[in-house]
Amino acid sequence: xxxxxxxxxxxxxxxxGASVEVLDQRVLPHLVESVTLRxxxxxxxxxxxxxxxxxxxxxxxxxxGLWLASLCWPARDFRPGLVRDxxxxxxxxxxxxxxxxxxxxxxxxxxxxxxxxxxxxxxLAGARRIRERELAHCRAIGEHGVRLLEExxxxxxxxxxxxxxxxxxxxxxCIDWGTATAPIYVAQERGIPVExxxxxxxxxxxxxxxxxxxxGQQGIEHHVIVDNVGGHLMQHGLVDLCITGADRVTRRGDAxxxxxxxxxxxxAKDNHVPFYVALPSSTLDLTLGDGVxxxxxxxxxxxxVTHITGWDGSTLxxxxxxxxxxxxxxxGFDVTPARxxxxxxxxxxxxxxxxxxxxxxxxxxxxxx
Amino acid sequence: xxxxxxxxxxxxxxxxGASVEVLDQRVLPHLVESVTLRxxxxxxxxxxxxxxxxxxxxxxxxxxGLWLASLCWPARDFRPGLVRDxxxxxxxxxxxxxxxxxxxxxxxxxxxxxxxxxxxxxxLAGARRIRERELAHCRAIGEHGVRLLEExxxxxxxxxxxxxxxxxxxxxxCIDWGTATAPIYVAQERGIPVExxxxxxxxxxxxxxxxxxxxGQQGIEHHVIVDNVGGHLMQHGLVDLCITGADRVTRRGDAxxxxxxxxxxxxAKDNHVPFYVALPSSTLDLTLGDGVxxxxxxxxxxxxVTHITGWDGSTLxxxxxxxxxxxxxxxGFDVTPARxxxxxxxxxxxxxxxxxxxxxxxxxxxxxx
Numbered sequence: 001x002x003x004x005x006x007x008x009x010x011x012x013x014x015x016x017g018a019s020v021e022v023l024d025q026r027v028l029p030h031l032v033e034s035v036t037l038r039x040x041x042x043x044x045x046x047x048x049x050x051x052x053x054x055x056x057x058x059x060x061x062x063x064x065g066l067w068l069a070s071l072c073w074p075a076r077d078f079r080p081g082l083v084r085d086x087x088x089x090x091x092x093x094x095x096x097x098x099x100x101x102x103x104x105x106x107x108x109x110x111x112x113x114x115x116x117x118x119x120x121x122x123x124l125a126g127a128r129r130i131r132e133r134e135l136a137h138c139r140a141i142g143e144h145g146v147r148l149l150e151e152x153x154x155x156x157x158x159x160x161x162x163x164x165x166x167x168x169x170x171x172x173x174c175i176d177w178g179t180a181t182a183p184i185y186v187a188q189e190r191g192i193p194v195e196x197x198x199x200x201x202x203x204x205x206x207x208x209x210x211x212x213x214x215x216g217q218q219g220i221e222h223h224v225i226v227d228n229v230g231g232h233l234m235q236h237g238l239v240d241l242c243i244t245g246a247d248r249v250t251r252r253g254d255a256x257x258x259x260x261x262x263x264x265x266x267x268a269k270d271n272h273v274p275f276y277v278a279l280p281s282s283t284l285d286l287t288l289g290d291g292v293x294x295x296x297x298x299x300x301x302x303x304x305v306t307h308i309t310g311w312d313g314s315t316l317x318x319x320x321x322x323x324x325x326x327x328x329x330x331x332g333f334d335v336t337p338a339r340x341x342x343x344x345x346x347x348x349x350x351x352x353x354x355x356x357x358x359x360x361x362x363x364x365x366x367x368x369x
Numbered sequence: 370x371x372x373x374x375x376x377x378x379x380x381x382x383x384x385x386g387a388s389v390e391v392l393d394q395r396v397l398p399h400l401v402e403s404v405t406l407r408x409x410x411x412x413x414x415x416x417x418x419x420x421x422x423x424x425x426x427x428x429x430x431x432x433x434g435l436w437l438a439s440l441c442w443p444a445r446d447f448r449p450g451l452v453r454d455x456x457x458x459x460x461x462x463x464x465x466x467x468x469x470x471x472x473x474x475x476x477x478x479x480x481x482x483x484x485x486x487x488x489x490x491x492x493l494a495g496a497r498r499i500r501e502r503e504l505a506h507c508r509a510i511g512e513h514g515v516r517l518l519e520e521x522x523x524x525x526x527x528x529x530x531x532x533x534x535x536x537x538x539x540x541x542x543c544i545d546w547g548t549a550t551a552p553i554y555v556a557q558e559r560g561i562p563v564e565x566x567x568x569x570x571x572x573x574x575x576x577x578x579x580x581x582x583x584x585g586q587q588g589i590e591h592h593v594i595v596d597n598v599g600g601h602l603m604q605h606g607l608v609d610l611c612i613t614g615a616d617r618v619t620r621r622g623d624a625x626x627x628x629x630x631x632x633x634x635x636x637a638k639d640n641h642v643p644f645y646v647a648l649p650s651s652t653l654d655l656t657l658g659d660g661v662x663x664x665x666x667x668x669x670x671x672x673x674v675t676h677i678t679g680w681d682g683s684t685l686x687x688x689x690x691x692x693x694x695x696x697x698x699x700x701g702f703d704v705t706p707a708r709x710x711x712x713x714x715x716x717x718x719x720x721x722x723x724x725x726x727x728x729x730x731x732x733x734x735x736x737x738x
Binding site: 029030197198200201202203205208209212213215216222223224225226227228229230231232233235236258259260262263264266267270292297305306307308309310311312313317318319320321322323324325326327328329330331333334335 | 398399566567569570571572574577578581582584585591592593594595596597598599600601602604605627628629631632633635636639661666674675676677678679680681682686687688689690691692693694695696697698699700702703704
């Protein structure tokens, strides 16, 4: 997708053959800068401090991080380094399942190699494959999801389709296309007008800063709203459908996503607005059933709530919005029960948010995760 | 209630006999300052720019504004001024019914006076009476509402009662005590431990800046959370009850309150958490039935969404949080249907959110509005 008219992705290999470049998502939309990762600790830090964020992108960044790590492992015995650095990277963010999936996939592949094998080359090939896979999956999610927008447009052809999304499940959370946004970009290719309500998504404002930015750069009509507004819009018939991303979806279809997603799903249900979750099937965690009880929810630092960073006209500046001495609590995600989800949009197609349908979808198509 | 250990109210008469002082709520919690109102346009501006806010306080400020206006009316014919300035003040905020109620009450009283009557003295007496009435009503709301906290404490005596509130329906929104907070302050007097989840309340952050501030100053345990968190807390049994204020409640019990209240009420219903709305009965608008269809919802400027003001360590500073060129939409209120409200807490007692119960409560007690 485009930034200032130029086609970019969120992560690419450095020209020196020993580094990775990532778009710095902490300074968007105010500055467009990249950060160079040269070591596993650079990659770990980029995930922890959210230089990169978004479940699919985190997985790819971690995969490249394992490659960067391997450049320092002794050639004669890579296994201790592999185990240590894989655990280290998996500990960087607890909620997104893609991260663990990417690392586990690479560990299994590389762990099977004989002593003396070219482990760095194998990991680089693996990271590239995961990157290409995520990219292709996002495009496929767009192809499947656009049917929902086409239908909505057929029902009300005289105006744009009005879609609400929460957080950033856009191309900035992935490599390109995005998950929740992919159907929007494919709709744009097909000439279907779409207007997006962009939830600000406190506390880190990924909607206001990233989703609004990428939609604007791509020329998609949108309005930023605070997270409190969605229910009112749905009560008044101003939302045709909701699409969000997910960080982890259980086999029963419960979806962990950015904190506040559950509230929008409740409002959608209460107002008969379809609520879809877009995800690559690598985000499915079949080991879990009851998402509310079983998905670990990351608690982040209170300063993300008490302080806000923005552009003061000449520089990024952080201001405190709470009284000195008032403590804050900061849960990063919540779980939307499957009963509130109209359907899942994956690279394999549309699917009901229920165990039998999910397992059928996974069995039915080749390359199940 | 206290600020820096000193007992204060939100509005008081100036020593010069021709002005009114109000706490400047735009700079709290970072600065504690008052603003002097000397004319009807000062009062109008203070309401429009939210130097004063909160339905009960707006009503009192408008009442004093009409008094300030009267100081400039010709003694021989006050009626044209009365009509003009009453309309002017009523136009300052559209959603709060207390504003219209206060002005209409004074207009009816003063309109009945003979030519040559001392209109300014009558209006000053009327404004004082409305102020005292709001104060007494808040205290009474506290006395009635504390029963809910006492009950919750009896059910789980080993820990504080955990209450969630949205926006600021505290003493800063009133004269003293508050509406939603009055039960908390009365509980404090009675030694019942209460812990409050304070919704930040974007876009103007009245929770993070005002509710957190007044609770902290009063020594009430609290945590600030972003508006997205409440559903997650309720899913995990961390909220015993919700109490919010209201800007207008219809005869059927539908409640207009700060945008986002509806989402919390949905989450409360979904998790069997009692959801109460605290209000002086002057906030009831018996002329309206279906709140979602009939209550006018104020749309405010987009800059409240795109920009955030906070403390940078030495001064108040405003930063932009959205991309340049991304438009924003800013609805100030939403309507929570009565079916999601467990009950109303008014100065007359607890009452179901339904027409028959509301009318019975109003008939049963003296001094109906």
